Amino acid sequence: METVAVIGTGLIGRAWAMVFARAGHPVRIFDAAPGAAGRALDLIRDALAETREFGLIEEDPATIVARITAAPTLEDAVRDADYVQENTSEREEVKREVFSRLDAAAKPDCILASSTSTIQTSRFASHLAGRHRCLVAHPVNPPHVVPIVELSPAPFTAPEVVERARVLHEKAGQVPILVRREVEGFILNRLQAALLIESWRLVDEGYVSVEDLDKTIRDGLGLRWAFMGPFETIDLNAPGGVADYAERYGPKLYGMMQGVTSRRWEGDLVEKVEGERRALLAGDRHAEREAWRDRRLMALVAHKRAMEKDER
Numbered sequence: 001m002e003t004v005a006v007i008g009t010g011l012i013g014r015a016w017a018m019v020f021a022r023a024g025h026p027v028r029i030f031d032a033a034p035g036a037a038g039r040a041l042d043l044i045r046d047a048l049a050e051t052r053e054f055g056l057i058e059e060d061p062a063t064i065v066a067r068i069t070a071a072p073t074l075e076d077a078v079r080d081a082d083y084v085q086e087n088t089s090e091r092e093e094v095k096r097e098v099f100s101r102l103d104a105a106a107k108p109d110c111i112l113a114s115s116t117s118t119i120q121t122s123r124f125a126s127h128l129a130g131r132h133r134c135l136v137a138h139p140v141n142p143p144h145v146v147p148i149v150e151l152s153p154a155p156f157t158a159p160e161v162v163e164r165a166r167v168l169h170e171k172a173g174q175v176p177i178l179v180r181r182e183v184e185g186f187i188l189n190r191l192q193a194a195l196l197i198e199s200w201r202l203v204d205e206g207y208v209s210v211e212d213l214d215k216t217i218r219d220g221l222g223l224r225w226a227f228m229g230p231f232e233t234i235d236l237n238a239p240g241g242v243a244d245y246a247e248r249y250g251p252k253l254y255g256m257m258q259g260v261t262s263r264r265w266e267g268d269l270v271e272k273v274e275g276e277r278r279a280l281l282a283g284d285r286h287a288e289r290e291a292w293r294d295r296r297l298m299a300l301v302a303h304k305r306a307m308e309k310d311e312r
């Protein structure tokens with residue numbers, strides 16, 4: 001199994017360490033904050049125990065944790081690595097500096113991937129001699145539960161590096177997609193932004209309440225979205241497939257969204273949406289509901305895995 005280094009052991013780094021260790025990889029972790037990597041091992045042990053309750057891992061958490069070691073320096077963590085997943089602060093100057101150190105310390109054929117949510121590969125790796133082995137591998141929080149990973153190479157990233165990263169993630173149980181050209185927000189956050197902007201507008205202009213809008217997704221569109229995307233949805237929603245759907249509904253849907261603009265999320269608009277949400281969930285119940293969400297998510301992922309196994 002390839003050796004994986006995880007740099008930065010905050011929320012995302014810890015989850016990646018779990019993903020790679022549960023797939024059988026030796027994992028080296030490093031964090032610049034003193035003691036952070038050691039504390040991460042305890043948090044990882046607890047999180048693995050929770051995922052086991054939902055059947056997402058079969059091995060004993062202690063066996064998985066035993067594959068993870070904390071390294072004293074970044075250079076020690078990456079020296080033997082075949083793949084590095086970087087998860088430090090979301091600041092361009094930090095990424096550039098960390099990638100300079102990674103490129104200097106890692107073996108020549110080691111892949112260097114960043115979890116960054118917003119910074120393109122071209123912006124943090126163009127100055128490096130080894131830029132051909134750099135790319136973004138953007139997860140969704142938490143990647144040990146939500147499997148999508150957006151691979152976003154720069155024009156200078158070698159296709160062979162992208163392919164090796166794709167295979168590694170797939171074998172680790174993730175679902176990699178390829179962002180073919182660099183674009184702000186990659187794919188997932190652009191889709192999320194489009195839906196959110198229209199959601200805020202519909203509430204702002206008095207068409208629907210926050211609660212009813214959420215029901216529309218939760219008990220409507222979202223049910224399908226747990227197992228198919230919008231293109232498969234429309235393909236199945238017209239007897240003649242996508243071309244039929246485009247002809248029947250395209251002009252109406254297209255026309256409906258022409259010239260649509262929305263106000264920024266600030267001032268009285270935020271007060272309105274916040275007020276409606278707080279009436280549904282008191283602020284002091286926020287953490288409890290977050291834990292509920294994470295458990296529901298694990299149960300849903302376990303269900304999807306069982307269904308996929310049955311279908312195979």
Ligand SMILES: NC(=O)c1ccc[n+]([C@@H]2O[C@H](COP(=O)([O-])OP(=O)(O)OC[C@H]3O[C@@H](n4cnc5c(N)ncnc54)[C@H](O)[C@@H]3O)[C@@H](O)[C@H]2O)c1
Nearest residue numbers: 008010011012031032033087088089090115116117139141
């Ligand atoms: N939180 C999310 O929902 C989410 C989702 C997808 C991607 N990401 C991306 O993942 C990355 C990490 O985010 P996070 O939420 O885990 O942040 P976090 O603040 O929880 O963790 C960052 C960790 O990096 C460490 N660190 C900072 N500078 C370092 C350096 N120079 N060397 C080594 N360690 C260093 C910090 O000590 C900290 O432990 C960011 O790039 C973020 O954009 C976050």
